[in-house]
Amino acid sequence: MTNPILADWRTPFEIAPFAQISDEDFAPALEQALASHRAEIDAIANDPDAPSFANTVEALEASGEDLDKVLSVFFTVAGADSNPTREALQREFSPKLAAHYSEISANKALFRRVADLWERREELDLTEEQQRVLMLTHRSFVRAGAALEGAEEERMKEIKARLASLGTAFTQNLLADERDWFMPLAEEDLAGLPDFVVDAARAAGREKGAEGPVVTLSRSLIVPFLQFSPRRDLREKAYRAWAARGANGGATDNRAIAAEILKLREERARLLGYDNFAEYKLETEMARTPDRVRDLLMQVWEPAKARAEADAEAMTEMLRADGVNGPLEAWDWRYYAEKRRKAEHDLDEAALKPYLQLERMIEASFACANRLFGLEFQPLDVDLFHPDCRAWEVTREGKHVAVFIGDYFARGSKRSGAWCSAMRQQAKFPKEQAPVVINVCNFAKGEPALLSYDDARTLFHEFGHALHQMLSNVTYESISGTSVARDFVELPSQLYEHWLEVPEVLSEFATHAETGAPMPQEMLDRVLKAANFDQGFQTVEYVASALVDLAFHDGPAPADPMAKQAEVLAGIGMPHAIGMRHATPHFAHVFAGDGYSSGYYSYMWSEVMDADAFAAFEEAGGPFDPERARALEENILSTGGSKEAEELYLAFRGRLPGVEALLKGRGLVAA
Incomplete structure (x- = not known):
């Protein structure tokens, strides 16, 4: 029987027929799609006719339809509705896909055809859009290492495969920490919480199979809990668990993974002739250089930090009024910011929601x-x-x-x-x-x-x-x-x-x-x-994350990313009571893949x-x-x-x- 993923989708607007697809279909569909794509690439690379835009670039554009179908379905469900089978498949697929795309970018015959077209681009009579596609195709081959030879070429393949596996592991470790942790709440622990938070906690408890309401590490639940719970001890417990995602030791700890990813990225950039990964990554962006990124971030950092520090002083006075003598902490900020918003703008989120x-x-x-x-x-x-x-x-x-x-x-x-x-x-x-x-x-x-x-x-x-x-x-x-x-x-x-x-x-x-x-x-x-209320806090937590990301990649890879993170935060004077929006062990934007690496500033x-x-x-x-x-x-x-x-x-x-x-x-x- 035809695999339902690879069959013609006779559904409204050819939406994937999810009801007909089982987890057992993914692996054989991927193998078949990879083989099909490989055959298409070989046919393009070994075409006896002279290279043309149609038989090379357009042929590449038209290839891989089966593979696109498999990956669109699989990665949709792997991200939005995972299970142990899908997680295992993702670990299996990541290095296979990395090897497959490395094989294409390292195909010398194919690259020669693309390079030939690039050299003759002025005489090809291409439309503006075709010129753009040719440029991007040629550039992607070069940046993927197509011009590398011998040991360097083999090492690039190894690096890509390893990075793919590490990115998958980082994501799954983070998901496991977020899925497995929850904090049961007794009825008395609900005091002071608005109805919408109580309802969300009860719904989360039912999903977790708990006997009563719980707080989970879902942002849509933990943030309002931190905003409204008068129980400082529970806020601290919840915040510490949230901040510790990916850094709890054991099998789901992401710190060593982050260090290896940064080291491999630096090696990848150097193989391609760049001083560091940030220079490689930013070359194709609007910003172009790490210095331009840092300049923008620091222009915003100083006024944001000044605003956050003034806000911290006001909230510390509120903390004192509640009888707490210690410093304002990260688990206090949202609680007192919400009180302050209500006082200054007469805006109560419980009434607004x-x-x-x-x-x-x-x-x-x-x-x-x-x-x-x-x-x-x-x-x-x-x-x-x-x-x-x-x-x-x-x-x-x-x-x-x-x-x-x-x-x-x-x-x-x-x-x-x-x-x-x-x-x-x-x-x-x-x-x-x-x-x-x-x-x-x-x-x-x-x-x-x-x-x-x-x-x-x-x-x-x-x-x-x-x-x-x-x-x-x-x-x-x-x-x-x-x-x-x-x-x-x-x-x-x-x-x-x-x-x-x-x-x-x-x-x-x-x-x-x-x-x-x-x-x-x-x-x-x-x-x-009140739209700009607490913008000092929001800007500081974001810019701090972006500066740490940039520092990780603009220079030698740090052997200890956590030490580098601490060094950057100390250097910019990070306010004590504000945490990074994404600390290194759960910074999925940067470590789950290359997408926002050296690019969180975006x-x-x-x-x-x-x-x-x-x-x-x-x-x-x-x-x-x-x-x-x-x-x-x-x-x-x-x-x-x-x-x-x-x-x-x-x-x-x-x-x-x-x-x-x-x-x-x-x-x-x-x-």
């Missing part, structure tokens, strides 16, 4: 996309990989644009955080294909599900990534959607967050879960006024642009200005990686921004 229903925030994100880009969303009744998942058909003027899948709730089988991925990317070659895009989040379940303001911002953020995929309009899949520089990819997502704060959006969609009444105007005013680099880009709407006809929306789609959302990021932004805005708009947007300078 009923107005931020998940359903209504999904509707809000769709409605903004409709007003800006004319997109419409119709629910689809299809089998997906988990009962929590939902799907919509996305259309414009009656024409199919994409399928959008939302998987919003936290569960033990899902890795932490939130992300967007395309199970199928938009392309016109070798055939027209519309994207299938998924947003994965970790919100607490409830009846109804209620979001914090940060949760709502996360939902809009990930949907901004989804729009980048759904509105893509290029020919070749390799430059489709979010296939852009890492420090540009966060621009559409962070820009979309701004529409959550548009007063008319909240007025329409922030309705009370029980009464259906809209958020009162005075509460709406307070929400918007969020802030993109924020410099997103603050300026939203200002362009405000300077025009307002947040839904049709001309600005059209310019955004035409120059950024539809173009993928068809041009350099800087060129795309200049086409949209006419100039590049400075850091001033970011500082003003975060309230770190006077307006």
Whole structure:
């Protein structure tokens, strides 16, 4: 029988037939797909005809369809609904895939064909998009080590395979720590907690099979617990467990893995002729050099640190008033910040949260996309990989644009955080294909599900990534959607967050879960006024993580990453009561793969642009200005990686921004 993963998918819009796929199908499907792809690559490399764009670059673009199907399904479920079988498969697949792609990049005959085209590029009569694809194809071969020979070539293959295995191990160790730890709460421990936190704790207890409510290491539960619990001892216990993920000793400890990853990355960069991994990694980004990254981060660090230190003094006085004589600690910050927010802005998250229903925030994100880009969303009744998942058909003027899948709730089988991925990317070659895009989040379940303001911002953020995929309009899949520089990819997502704060959006969609009444105007005013509350803390915890990431890669790899982390934090004067947003042992952005390695700064680099880009709407006809929306789609959302990021932004805005708009947007300078 044909493996259901590799069969034709006779489902609505060719969505993966999850109901027909079992875990036993993945390994044989991968082997078959790898063999098929290998045969396709061999045919391209050994084509007797002279190299042409069609028989080499376009042939590469068209290859690997079966492999794409296998990996899109597998990595979707491995990240969002894992189990021991899938975790074992991931450990098995990682080195195989690394070896497979190393084999392609090391194929000398294939590289000679690509290099020949690159040398003759001026005489090939290529379109602008084809020129871009040729450049990126040639560059990816060179950066992957295609020009290496002999022992260096073999060593590069070994490094890639080992890095793939280590990244998988890092991810699975972190998932295990997050899944296995929970703190039971007695009924008296619930005192002072708002109903939505109690409900989330009871739901988590049921999921864990506990007899009562529990606190888990899911951000959507532990953060509100740290905000509201008056029990300092329980806050400390929960925070220490959260901070210790990946650093608990034993089989799930990630510290040695991080050290080996950094050492191998440095060796990989040196094999390719770079002084260090940061120089290698940043060469293809907007930032270009480690110095430019550090300069941006330090411009933001100083005002953020000053704001955080002033806030710490105010909260230390509150701590004293509660009879605590010791210093303000990391498990105190969110609790006293919430008290302070309520006092200074008369804004109580427990009172605010009923107005931020998940359903209504999904509707809000769709409605903004409709007003800006004319997109419409119709629910689809299809089998997906988990009962929590939902799907919509996305259309414009009656024409199919994409399928959008939302998987919003936290569960033990899902890795932490939130992300967007395309199970199928938009392309016109070798055939027209519309994207299938998924947003994965970790919100607490409830009846109804209620979001914090940060949760709502996360939902809009990930949907901004989804729009980048759904509105893509290029020919070749390799430059489709979010296939852009890492420090540009966060621009559409962070820009979309701004529409959550548009007063008319909240007025329409922030309705009370029980009464259906809209958020009162005075509460709406307070929400918007408090939007920058605690930005010193949020900026410090982020920038500290970005500076540590950069320090890990800009120079010799540290033998002891934890010592290097401590050195960096001491050097910048990290406030005592603020922890890094992602400490090394659970810094999945950096160690689960190469994606954000030496690139965690990207969020802030993109924020410099997103603050300026939203200002362009405000300077025009307002947040839904049709001309600005059209310019955004035409120059950024539809173009993928068809041009350099800087060129795309200049086409949209006419100039590049400075850091001033970011500082003003975060309230770190006077307006």
